[in-house]
Every structure is written in C-alpha cells, then in structure tokens.
Amino acid sequence: MRTxxxxxxxxxxxxxxxxxxxxxxxxxxxxxxxxxxxxxGRLVTLSPAAYIQALFDPWVAxxxxxxxxWLLSQMALLSWADLSYVLPVTxxxxxxxxxxxxxxxxxxxxxxRWLGILFIMAxxxxxxxxxxxxxxxxxxxxx
Amino acid sequence: MRWLLVAVxxxxxxxxxxxxxAGMRRHGEVHVTRPGALRKMLAWIVRNEFxxxxxxxxxxxxxxxxxxxxxxxLSFAVPATAASLVLQTVLAKYALKExxxxxxxxxxxxxxxxxVMLAL
Numbered sequence: 001m002r003t004x005x006x007x008x009x010x011x012x013x014x015x016x017x018x019x020x021x022x023x024x025x026x027x028x029x030x031x032x033x034x035x036x037x038x039x040x041g042r043l044v045t046l047s048p049a050a051y052i053q054a055l056f057d058p059w060v061a062x063x064x065x066x067x068x069x070w071l072l073s074q075m076a077l078l079s080w081a082d083l084s085y086v087l088p089v090t091x092x093x094x095x096x097x098x099x100x101x102x103x104x105x106x107x108x109x110x111x112x113r114w115l116g117i118l119f120i121m122a123x124x125x126x127x128x129x130x131x132x133x134x135x136x137x138x139x140x141x142x143x
Numbered sequence: 144m145r146w147l148l149v150a151v152x153x154x155x156x157x158x159x160x161x162x163x164x165a166g167m168r169r170h171g172e173v174h175v176t177r178p179g180a181l182r183k184m185l186a187w188i189v190r191n192e193f194x195x196x197x198x199x200x201x202x203x204x205x206x207x208x209x210x211x212x213x214x215x216x217l218s219f220a221v222p223a224t225a226a227s228l229v230l231q232t233v234l235a236k237y238a239l240k241e242x243x244x245x246x247x248x249x250x251x252x253x254x255x256x257x258x259v260m261l262a263l
Contacts, residue, residue, distance in 0.1 A: 082235065084251070091254040
C-alpha cells in the first residue's frame with residue numbers, strides 16, 4: 001500500500017459509496033427501462049426513429065436518466081479504482097435485479113437462481129476484500 | 144436473434160468498459176468533494192479519445208440491450224450479457240496492467256458462474 005493510512009481509509013469509504021451509487025443507479029435504471037420497453041413492445045430495428053420515439057415514454061426516459069447517472073458515477077469510480085475491482089464488486093447489482101424482477105415483474109426465482117445469487121454474493125465479498133487501487137501509472141493522485 | 148444481440152452486447156460492453164477505465168486512469172482521481180470537480184471531469188471526458196470511443200461502444204451496447212429487453216425477460220437479458228465480466232478481467236490484467244490477485248480472479252469467476260445460474 002503506497003498511500004497513508006488516513007488517505008487509504010478515505011479512499012476505501014469513497015470507493016464503497018460510489019460502488020453503492022453505481023449499483024443502485026444501474027439496477028433502477030435497467031428496471032425502469034425494462035418496464036417502459038415492455039409496455040411499448042418489440043423493438044428490433046436499425047432505424048433510429050423507433051428508439052428515439054421510445055425515449056419519450058416516461059418510464060424509458062426515467063430509466064435512461066438513471067443510466068446516465070450510472071455512467072458518470074462509474075467513470076468517477078474508475079478514475080481511482082481498478083476495473084478488476086469495480087466489475088465483481090458492482091455485480092451485486094445482478095442480485096438486486098433478480099430480486100426486483102421477482103418483486104415487481106413477477107419473474108420466478110428457481111432454486112438454481114437462488115444458488116446463483118449466493119455465488120455472486122461470495123464473489124462480491126471476495127473481490128471487495130482486495131485493495132481497490134493497484135494499477136500502475138502517473139496521475140492517480142492527480143487532479 | 145437473441146444470441147446475436149447478446150454477442151453484440153458482450154463485445155461492445157467489454158470494449159466500452161476497458162476504454163472507459165483506461166481513459167479515467169489517465170484523468171486521475173476525481174476529487175468528488177471539491178467544488179467544480181464534476182464539471183471539470185465532464186469538460187475533460189468530452190475531449191478524451193478513450194472516453195469518446197468508450198461511449199460509442201457503450202451506445203452500441205445500450206441500443207442492442209434495448210432491443211433485447213423489448214422481447215426478452217429482464218432476468219434473461221441481464222445475466223446473458225455477463226460473459227463480458229471474465230473477458231474484461233483478462234483485459235484489466237494485460238491491457239490495463241492491474242494486479243489481479245487470486246481473490247479477484249476467484250471473485251470474478253464466482254460472479255460469472257452465479258450470473259449463468261441466474262440465467263437458467
């Protein structure tokens with residue numbers, strides 16, 4: 001560890017807060033997007049008009065807005081944390097997505113899916129126990 | 144059709160995320176509590192080649208994902224696209240030169256297995 005203990009603790013707190021923000025905006029964004037798109041109906045086309053029209057659906061618009069916040073908060077997080085740390089840790093979102101699908105969209109969770117949820121949580125905890133920042137390169141403490 | 148969309152999503156997501164990570168590392172730590180830090184980040188990212196390429200990849204991935212969601216269940220769509228996780232971890236090690244310890248490899252593999260089980 002190349003940082004001072006106080007700086008390191010601050011970095012860890014900041015990392016956890018941003019990981020949480022990334023997870024919540026991703027799950028809620030995908031949820032509202034899915035909700036809106038399934039009201040609209042099948043959308044398989046290369047014509048941009050159909051997609052742009054879909055954006056005027058209020059649920060699709062809400063989902064897209066949340067996903068923009070997701071993208072920006074993930075960019076901020078990746079400015080100091082490793083991709084190989086951020087990926088498994090923010091995968092906790094898959095668990096929330098599955099639970100949201102069950103609660104609000106009446107999708108079923110089979111025993112295999114529950115086992116999958118346990119695997120994901122184990123992976124999140126294991127990767128979350130590593131130091132978030134190992135990449136080489138200048139500018140890590142830059143502006 | 145659904146697997147073609149999954150393949151597009153996996154490749155575009157992987158490219159997008161790795162380019163995004165590479166770009167943001169060049170930016171350096173965003174000091175989120177400093178006033179104007181986010182505005183400065185926004186001004187920087189719209190001019191950075193890595194981020195621009197990353198956003199292009201993610202836009203492809205996003206529209207393919209929208210197509211997929213319009214007819215597939217959310218609990219199929221999200222897990223099916225998770226194959227990118229392992230691919231991205233490999234690239235994090237070799238392209239981004241991160242130190243991927245056994246805990247991270249195991250974590251990424253556990254998550255990937257779990258996500259496949261979610262798709263069953």
